Amino acid sequence: MFLRQLTYLIALDQFRHFSRAAESCGVSQPALSAGIRQLENELGVAIIHRNRRFHGLTDEGRRVLVWAKQTLAALDGLRQEAAFARDVCGGSLSIGVMSPALQTVPLLLEIFRDAIPGLHLEVLSGTAADIAHRLREQHLHLGVMYLDQIPADGPFDTLPLYTEQYVLAGSASARMPAGPSCGWADAADLPLCLFSRTMRSRQIVDAGFLEAGVRPSIILETDSISVLHSELRAGRLCSILPVAALPETVGDAGLRTIPIMPCVAPQVGIVKLRQPVMSPVLSRIWDVCGRLQAGDVFAAV
Template identity: 35%
Template sequence: MAREQNFGRAAEVCHVTQPSFSAAIRALEEKMGVPLVIRRSRFQGFTPEGERVLEWARRITGDVHAMRDDVNSLKRGLNGLLRIAAIPTALATIAELTTPYRARHPLVRFSVLSCTSAEVLQRLHNQEIEAGITYLDNEPIGKARCIPLYEERYMLLTSAQAPLGERARVTWAEIGKIPLCLLTPDMQNRRIINRLLNNAGQIVEPTLESNSIVVLVSHVQTGRWACVMPEKLAEVFGLTAKLRAIPIVEPEEVRKVGLVVLDRDPLSPLTAALIAEATRLRR
């Protein structure tokens, strides 16, 4: 119900009819002795008691899944599905975690989603994923364990023949004066870039916006577009062989990107193994 925000859709996900679903919620309310759902013509959210029950329910189901994984791992080794959500600028680096992980635990499968930083944390705290990869030092993380993976530095990715293309380094004030393609404003990477450009006295008016790194990269590769891109991402895509990746200074901004998991004890075996892999990668 918390995820779907609609009685009909929630009932469908649970493979029951809507009357049966509503009756089950009313039975739970009678058992708890308090109303849990705010009912009007449509779903309006949860009561304070309902929010507290939801928090406990997520914790309980998470513990049940962790217990099942733990017991199964004793019989067959690590196995199951490991769900990860990551900010777009970190997607290309996930293979550095998943590839050695699967070499050690070949029965584990992975699901990787591209999300905004806010969605990463929401999915994590709702226990829809086991781990997230996001910024660690720009916006609040909440109650989670954080394992730094790398530092994000920003480059101007452009053609050598384009404006500023011949420079050894550029400033934020300078790149604010050329046409840019950037991530959409709901992305934390874009909010960081907006702040840096605004601090340099520039108004952010990109000629193209997208929530897809692939879209930005494909435009930059034409040699007719420029983009602000993390240094590590440009290296992973191999873009530096075709285009110029120019360091951006004044200021030289550095942001920590890392793995986040729920702060709980004990951890599920799948999550604990991912933390161990992240720790090895960091070394």
């Protein structure tokens, strides 16, 4: 059995098409098809449903796919271990971050690079469901997301980063309540731009208004954090956001923030797929994550 055959199988599952999978592997379609057939012959099972086109993996094929991903991940770990043994710092790490936690990225990247100089990092933004799916498929190494959205019996390991805190944010010229904090009734009277209703952060905000028995004046809803930041800087609307979703330089951007109370918010943490073998890079970064204390960084002050 050759490792290239396992690579063919993973590519075929990813692209769901023989020609595109072959192109991604840098081989011809007949070569990829022959490699898959050879793998089936060696294992003595049918791995894919085939006619003239790819029709998905068999039950046995899905089990082989899991094993193939673990095997190639272990091989990558072995290569990285050899590199570390030669004192060559580096490696690659892919991280998925939900929009309300995007301001954790600069902090995490700085800490990760301190731990592993020369580390190549890829950061992708997505919903919690998308990040969890990518972790399962081993397209991401780490995710930053709400920990209460991770099933307790799921195949994930988690580390808490901070408990989310919400603030009312607006420009220096915006009409905002006076005082050290703001209630939901006061916020409901303001023209607001909020995350879309499908997003968990918005659902937390909606729960606050519902508990207070008030109906907010919502002018704009979006799943884009950059749109919210743009509206805040323009001074047209206010917003209610977790601290980690505020523009990076609140004061420099001419924005004011007021903690909104009471607010019951979940923990945000770092998540990874539970695996029998971790690469040296991921093992080192996970150890670093276990010592992080980000609560003070993303507190409402």
